Amino acid sequence: MQPKEPPPPAPDMFSLVDRPADQYQDFAERAPEPDAFSWRVLAIRAALQQGDGATAGQQLDLLRRQASPPQQATLVLLEGALALTQDNPEAALQLLGPLDSSQLTRSGTIYYLLLQANALEQRQQPLEAAKALIERQELLGGGDREANREHIHRLLQPLSPQSLRQAQGPGNSDQANGWFRLMAILNNGNLQPAQRQWQLQSWRTTYPDHPGQAYLAGAPAEQLATSAYQPAHIAVLLPLSGRLAEQADAIRNGILSAHQGQGSRLSFFDTNGRDMAGLYQQVQQAGADFILGPLLKEEVEALLGLDPAMPVLALNLPAYQPGLPHFYYFALSPEAEAAEAARHMWDQGHRQPLVFAPNNELGRRVATEFGQSWQQQSGRPAILAYFAGQGSIESDVRRALASTGTPPPAAAGVIQPLGDGAWTGAPEPIDSVFMVTNATETRVILPYFDFVRDSRAARLPTYVTSRSYVPDDEAPMSELNGLQLADMPWIFDGAPQLREEVESLWPNAGISWQRLFAFGYDALALIPQLTQLRQGAPAVPALTGELSVSPQGVLQRRLQWMEYRNGTWLPGGN
Template sequence: MLSACSTTDKTAIAPQTVEKPTNKVANKQFDAQALYESTRLKRGVDKIQLLYAARDKAIDEQKWSLLEIISNELIKSQGVDRTQNTLYLALAQFKQRQYASALSLLDEQQDKMTSPVHFYWHQYISGQIYAAQALTLQALPFLFRASETAEKHQLPAQDLNRLVWQQITQLPAFTLQSLQQGSNIQQGWVNLALYSQLYVGNPIALHSAMNNWQRRYPHHPASFALPEKMQNLLEIEPFAVKKLAVLLPLKDEKNRRNSEAISNGILAATTFNQGNEVHFIDSEQNSDDLKLQLSQLQPDFIVGPLLRENISRLENDGVLTDYPVIFLNSSEQPQAAFEHFYFALSPEHEINQAIEHFLTEPYKKPLILAPQNRSGTRLIEYFQNQWQQYSEVKPEVALYSSTKDLQQQVRQLLEVDKSQQRISTINLMFKEKLHSEPRSRRDFDVIYIIADAVKTRLLKPYFDVSISTFAEQVPIYAMSRSHSPQVDKSDKRDLQGLYFTDMPWMIPNTHTAAELRSQFDSLWQDNNDLQQQLFAMGYDAVKLIPELRQLNALPGKGVQGLTGRLSVNDAGAIERQLQWAQYQKDSIITVERVQQKPTPLFMLEPLLNSVQNDIEAP
């Protein structure tokens, strides 16, 4: 942590080696609170020395609220380094999760820093704040500048180095490649993270890449990661699965077709070499019977259960604790074991992806349309909660109750009916007929439809004809549920221009497992959209098994599957990045849409000030 020597040493702040004050009052038997209380009896230099001792002790004891009090008192005193103590104050607020206040303090100090140490800690604390919010791309510029300053001025920076490595390994390879510019320090960090992703699982190539990196970047601060971290990567071995157990509701008539679809995907993904076994087990049996069956079978890996209530039951009963598992749904409980992973086709993934794109574009005010039912209300609430973390402008929300009079509902939503009433009123005032055209409201700049494929084919044309022809065209986006290969067999012209997200498996002509798609279409022509998605899910679950340990070790690493680009987060959840596509004339084409994790609203202003000032190290 931080350490400083009263008023005598202006290098002030050092991250690991805590330099204790030499005054006798800072004896070990006094804690930070006792030292601070004793300052009330002192004046002048003696009081300042005691405050410094109490401040250092508060850092050692991680008493952040006390550090905030002491730092504030020191800032008011004369003859002390106010910038240094303001940095301590920002640190204390950061540790108490007062992120906005800490960033404001740091922003105020940008033109007051007089030493490299000030600049180093200003950048380091700023980077920590953004890192704490999982804003890796926003954190890294601060952390890179801190790393460059520490290297240039020989400042101890072990904690910083660990944080840079932890953050940079969160990024996927294509993002890392875009950061391969800047200083030699930045390039060294980026290239080491990139090599660790590209060559993990290939010991010979990884070893060669690390040797090349060392020759190119001798004495680089990232060198700390080579011995331990690279050795860990070299030692990562994929799961060797000879005996796979699959837990599905096999005897549940309600879920029979869904279980068959997943089973077919699992079998399609399984390589049947000699000795490979796949055992399908009914997940509906009681926990004791299932536990006994698994102990007799001793599988190398388990896929399933599918139903969330079964996942909760088996986790609570400890049935699967000793096995590596991919659950085919999310869980309401924390990760039960280190090698338990959760694979769900969650619509929230799509909403997050859409919000990231809208804010990157940037669109200011979206209009969200959803059905007036439990699912529609839940997704609307999720969209609103996510959006309002990043924007002061509330999204416009509308719920439709039925397909009856749907056109009239859209006209009312866009206030075209009110415009028509105003036109009718004016026409009554004149004998001659006036040339007029209804105006739609223009206070939103993007439309997001949450609807199934049939309703989307009704809604999209109604929006097209209801939005004023002289107004700028408003882009319309939709979720995957708006796209149906079965419904698309009819005319697609009504959907012209509509953007949507979906798993690559469901988008035609994406060259994703084209041969497998052809075989699927010939074997299971009667499968509906959900069953096609579950087939892809079962296929990806098996194909992910050899990759899971690498994905778990490198959060930024991802693999392309039928259901999207797949990665694993810290909680063991498998996250999906879906494919963007657009209806154009009579076909569907894949498109690229820009998106980046947005900065929370309460952190946005300090970040903008930092970018505008473009501060340089002293």
């Protein structure tokens, strides 16, 4: 008897199946390892492709007994594929869910994502299935990319524009958000031609290399112009009634003051209790060509979802900013002030700050932002500590100052409070303090840092934000001497002529009202400079700070740093 010829070298086990299952099995019986394993995998895949689940299951049982530990991930993929042929997508997803795809080869990952997508599609979850295919797209080449792209399009084409808009968010990749936004436009049969054209041009500008460009063959190819805005009619969206009416009135007066002498028209729309879709339609019918506002995060998110066909300067910062070329965000954010403090303290030469914040939602949020910004600046974490209330301030300060260690790595946004069981071994002692406190808390807490350390020792440089501002007309408080505070220049007698006018018109306006007035003033005054700032023009001085614009359209403020001395705020630390 003549010995059988050895089979050809085994191809990739996740390559195209183009032979009958029995031929692959014959090759497996004649091949040495590891080729034999690859041929067996191909034989099982071929049996599944032929609809012979019984044979595939028998061969999988045999393979399971022979497989080595590194081959277990491949067995899980085959088990998931078998479950799909048995119309059991739930079992397939239970098998695939815990699988660590980093153990797979590139081709194995491609196969894994296809199995996930098919299982989700069988479960009537087209959005999740599309996400798996979108991730798969980046790994493919040649004709496979086109087939995968068509599969994505086929999944998303029946979905409503509303569901596609709601699917967009920061948890998705840019490619996924691009698909969802594009299909929300293409699936919307109620759009006016001009609005559809604007939205598609905006999408092209945002996603110039997206595979979805293939479905815009008949759409205008030019990108949206990015010249300076000179609106003729500005629609201002504010909650002019309801619980925020007083704050909206301050912003409105700032807008009106900045608008003096301008030729454009202003129209104010009350957002309180209004549906954003209906309000936007009213804005369009009024002939507006620019939107200033809205003020609340949920309103900004609702307007974003409508993909408005005109430039927008929103007065808040939602969690997800999709980077639309004509959408801008402006907010007086305590988190942004914390990031500014981290930058300033690094520039001042500090290397191991202590963050002391109240143990509540705002305190944790602001402390997290400072910590993340400090990590970016310095490559090392800040020390985060929390106080519970006035009754435990002394013990909280003692624990904070005793915690001179560096925290272990943590997931983004996770705060690790100091106290019992804190880490140890920081290479540098605490050299500065950032306090997330209001004015009353600052007055109470600051003396404890002197008392706990040593009243004879020099005070640790201490920094606060605008929440700790103390007006100059209050009695001097020596315990605050040396405190450094960041706030908008407007508060420190910036623009004296405008300040005199404001004080004559609103003599009883408090500090919060004045900040919101400056916010509204800057928002309107900055409109003609938005595009140039987004393209990298130098920051411009304004009432609320030195303003620049990020590539995503977020207005960023550099604040003015002042030092408290005997009842007066004096320039210092800039």
